[in-house]
Amino acid sequence: MFCRTCGKELNDKAVACVGCGMDPREGTEHCPTCGAPTKERQVICTACGSSLLGKAGKEWSLWPYIGLLVLSFFVPIFGWIFGGIHVRGAAADSKRKSQAWHFVIASFVGLFFNFVLMGLG
Ligand SMILES: [Zn+2]
Ligand SMILES: [Zn+2]
Structure with a gap:
């Protein structure tokens, strides 16, 4: 996954980003799936189409x-x-x-x- 704050690529189980020190699932600046830049109120990533809402990802979208x-x-x-x-x-x-x-x-x-x-x- 990618840090949502700075976009650094991290291990999927990482609890803190080694690039910026934030929770990698918090923040709104980058897509967690592909690392593309995102805006605060974006619902899906325009680069890869994955959901940006919540930490549950696919389960939520159902x-x-x-x-x-x-x-x-x-x-x-x-x-x-x-x-x-x-x-x-x-x-x-x-x-x-x-x-x-x-x-x-x-x-x-x-x-x-x-x-x-x-x-x-
Ligand atoms: Zn970061
Ligand atoms: Zn993406």
């Missing part, structure tokens, strides 16, 4: 995908619940009722895409 998967699974269910409430509440108003049905149909479409995505995965 969480947004898991979150999206869970969200896409539960949102259609919420769609049915809220759509159902709308249909019942708007029984007297035909325009609101049709909007509520659109909501329910959109939720079914969302679930269909879930099955497609699960099939591909």
Whole structure:
């Protein structure tokens, strides 16, 4: 790995940089994978594409995908619940009722895409 502060190449288990004395995993000036210069708020290295967030590296980058998967699974269910409430509440108003049905149909479409995505995965 490379020191994140000064960019010196170090052993992967190094706890301090021999070049600058800092924790090599702290700092924001260099990519830990390839040593390329990075900016403070950069999320990935533009030279090698590796994640610059946290010390966990690859494990961290899985969480947004898991979150999206869970969200896409539960949102259609919420769609049915809220759509159902709308249909019942708007029984007297035909325009609101049709909007509520659109909501329910959109939720079914969302679930269909879930099955497609699960099939591909
Ligand atoms: Zn250093
Ligand atoms: Zn890099």
